[in-house]
Amino acid sequence: MMLPTPLPVLETERTLLRLPEARDAEAVIAFLLDKDRAEGFGAAENRGEAWRWFALNIGHWHLHGYGYFTVEMKDSGEPAGLVGIWNPEGWPEPELGWVMFAGFEGKGLAYEAALAARDWAYAVLDFETLTSNIVPGNTRSVALAERLGATYERTYQNVHMGEDMLFRHPGPDALDADGSVEAYA
Amino acid sequence: MSAMTLPIPVIETDRLILRGPKESDFEAFNAFGESERAKHIGGPYPRFRNWGGFLTTFGHWALRGYGMWMLEDKATGTPAGRVGMIYHESWDEPELGWQVYDGYEGKGIAFEAATAARDYAARHFGLDGVVSYIDPANTRSVALAKRLGAAFEREGTVLGHSCHVYRHPKVMEAA
Numbered sequence A: 001m002m003l004p005t006p007l008p009v010l011e012t013e014r015t016l017l018r019l020p021e022a023r024d025a026e027a028v029i030a031f032l033l034d035k036d037r038a039e040g041f042g043a044a045e046n047r048g049e050a051w052r053w054f055a056l057n058i059g060h061w062h063l064h065g066y067g068y069f070t071v072e073m074k075d076s077g078e079p080a081g082l083v084g085i086w087n088p089e090g091w092p093e094p095e096l097g098w099v100m101f102a103g104f105e106g107k108g109l110a111y112e113a114a115l116a117a118r119d120w121a122y123a124v125l126d127f128e129t130l131t132s133n134i135v136p137g138n139t140r141s142v143a144l145a146e147r148l149g150a151t152y153e154r155t156y157q158n159v160h161m162g163e164d165m166l167f168r169h170p171g172p173d174a175l176d177a178d179g180s181v182e183a184y185a
Numbered sequence B: 001m002s003a004m005t006l007p008i009p010v011i012e013t014d015r016l017i018l019r020g021p022k023e024s025d026f027e028a029f030n031a032f033g034e035s036e037r038a039k040h041i042g043g044p045y046p047r048f049r050n051w052g053g054f055l056t057t058f059g060h061w062a063l064r065g066y067g068m069w070m071l072e073d074k075a076t077g078t079p080a081g082r083v084g085m086i087y088h089e090s091w092d093e094p095e096l097g098w099q100v101y102d103g104y105e106g107k108g109i110a111f112e113a114a115t116a117a118r119d120y121a122a123r124h125f126g127l128d129g130v131v132s133y134i135d136p137a138n139t140r141s142v143a144l145a146k147r148l149g150a151a152f153e154r155e156g157t158v159l160g161h162s163c164h165v166y167r168h169p170k171v172m173e174a175a
Helices: A022-033 A047-064 A109-123 A139-147 B023-034 B036-041 B047-064 B109-125 B139-147
Strands: A015-018 A068-073 A079-086 A095-100 A131-134 A151-158 A162-168 B016-019 B068-073 B079-086 B095-100 B131-134 B151-158 B161-167
Touching (some): A015 A109, A022 A079, A047 A079, A047 B047, A068 A109, A079 A109, A095 A109, A109 A139, B023 B036, B023 B047, B023 B079, B079 B109, B095 B109, B131 B139, B131 B151
Parallel strands (some): B095 B131
Antiparallel strands (some): A015 A068, A068 A079, A079 A095, A131 A162, A151 A162, B016 B068, B079 B095, B151 B161
């Protein structure tokens, strides 16, 4: 198996990004069953399908050595969202993805966690570039991508999501040591 | 147990090695999933869905402590199918499942593998007297269930499809 050793735990000001654990299942299932919230991520039709995705993400870590981290709140220990690197069969390129669960939006947590995951992908996984796929109309996600310094590149047909916009992140050389975008500093 | 622990044992039978899935198994896994033969498990499924199913296998082992083994043909090293215990969120109870890949049917491979898996599950996973969910139109699978000593118990549902529930005899009889 390809799991990194030791298992990565990324720390930000307010969150820990850690590998998924069985205790995260209910929070992830609740998110995936929330059609409105999960629309841009790929909502699940039922509990069985949602559980399947939860197991799939664990498999993604085992096969690739990366996947979606559980974003855990440092103060409460609650799972607040999913942020990580995702590389499904049929995707144009590996992507940096993010979702926040109900009650954890609008606090800048996704930005904080996505920065940490992107830094990790560049520094530890040696990625040279990263994309984010965002379905048209997901304005909050577009705003976050732009805040992260990513720019719109093209629209294409995603194997799972249908029409999809591909954003490209600044590469490792374009970022300062703290992960922020030089030109935006 | 950590969700990142993969406790996948290796079992050897006369002609097979039952082991955890490897990345190189995916093409064989996908070929089965895309084929007409997958109609008895709700398919055929597109490649993207098969990719998800393949990855789910790892997570199933991590979360349940048991799951589906890949069958490796000892003679050639080729993936010959899958067998093992499946217990997804929406299942009534854990089931013994089997799939034989193209070119490996009619050789008693599934019987050999399912016998070993059923025995292992009873001894090590505490899963004994298990069920198999079978599409009644899948006559070969029904025949295998009967050859394994399983008997029709009731009608059921799996993944939104009606199925027949076969109950296997206990391995650890009166143990």
